[in-house]
Amino acid sequence: MIVTVLGSGTCVPSIRRSSCSIMLEVNKARLLFDSGPGTMRRLLRTNTTIFDVDYIFYSHFHPDHTAELVPFLFATKYPDMNQRQTVLTIVAGGGFEDFFAGLKTVYGKWIELDPGLVEIIVMSNQSADLRRLKDFTVRSAPVDHNPESIAYRITGSGGHSVVYSGDTDTSENLIALSKDADLLICESALPDDYRIKGHLTPSLAGDIATRAGVRKLVLTHFYPECDQTDIELECRKTYDGPLVLAEDLMRIEVG
Numbered sequence: 485m486i487v488t489v490l491g492s493g494t495c496v497p498s499i500r501r502s503s504c505s506i507m508l509e510v511n512k513a514r515l516l517f518d519s520g521p522g523t524m525r526r527l528l529r530t531n532t533t534i535f536d537v538d539y540i541f542y543s544h545f546h547p548d549h550t551a552e553l554v555p556f557l558f559a560t561k562y563p564d565m566n567q568r569q570t571v572l573t574i575v576a577g578g579g580f581e582d583f584f585a586g587l588k589t590v591y592g593k594w595i596e597l598d599p600g601l602v603e604i605i606v607m608s609n610q611s612a613d614l615r616r617l618k619d620f621t622v623r624s625a626p627v628d629h630n631p632e633s634i635a636y637r638i639t640g641s642g643g644h645s646v647v648y649s650g651d652t653d654t655s656e657n658l659i660a661l662s663k664d665a666d667l668l669i670c671e672s673a674l675p676d677d678y679r680i681k682g683h684l685t686p687s688l689a690g691d692i693a694t695r696a697g698v699r700k701l702v703l704t705h706f707y708p709e710c711d712q713t714d715i716e717l718e719c720r721k722t723y724d725g726p727l728v729l730a731e732d733l734m735r736i737e738v739g
């Protein structure tokens with residue numbers, strides 16, 4: 485499994501940090517976790533086109549996590565030989581169908597692909613859920629941010645697993661979902677002194693990683709305040725395992 489950070493930032497415009505998106509390669513499948521503004525251009529920097537993406541997993545519907553979905557779908561209409569030939573599967577928590585219907589109310593057929601080219605999987609936002617797909621298994625659990633918010637755990641055929649928190653406050657569900665994972669990609673939106681409800685800080689993310697016993701922790705989703713703070717030091721108050729502070733286009737191999 486290979487993780488590539490496409491966007492380690494937030495809603496705040498930043499040259500250094502694009503809005504939220506992570507790519508995960510599992511066997512031959514390419515998965516995106518969230519697609520904030522700028523995701524397609526970051527993808528191109530990894531020599532990946534939109535047609536190479538097989539799955540998009542949405543953690544929740546805030547624009548810094550979802551806004552590139554519309555241009556992503558519209559771009560597949562470009563009348564060239566390179567149109568999408570394979571199914572795009574979109575996975576999200578309960579409420580996604582209404583969210584998507586709302587987008588279609590605005591954009592209509594501009595974001596509708598040919599029949600059979602988009603598949604939607606809605607996972608529970610009320611309790612833990614599981615799907616066995618072709619190249620991997622996905623588990624999800626509700627987390628504490630928006631009503632639709634869920635975190636994901638992907639397990640490949642070799643047994644290695646990667647967890648993506650999405651946005652969340654401190655969460656027993658996230659700890660349970662992350663138990664003994666090889667990698668936890670965890671939001672750490674603001675430094676400890678700037679803590680706000682619905683988000684984590686470096687020491688809270690570290691506490692989750694320690695209690696879950698993860699093998700490596702990646703902190704991401706950094707507001708600008710994080711870049712003026714020693715967030716590694718803050719995370720070390722609660723976690724002493726392998727630690728990575730995400731930067732755009734960083735690549736992390738798992739297993």
Ligand SMILES: [Zn+2]
Pocket residue numbers: 544546629651
């Ligand atoms: Zn959010």
Ligand SMILES: [Zn+2]
Pocket residue numbers: 494504546548549651705
């Ligand atoms: Zn966010």
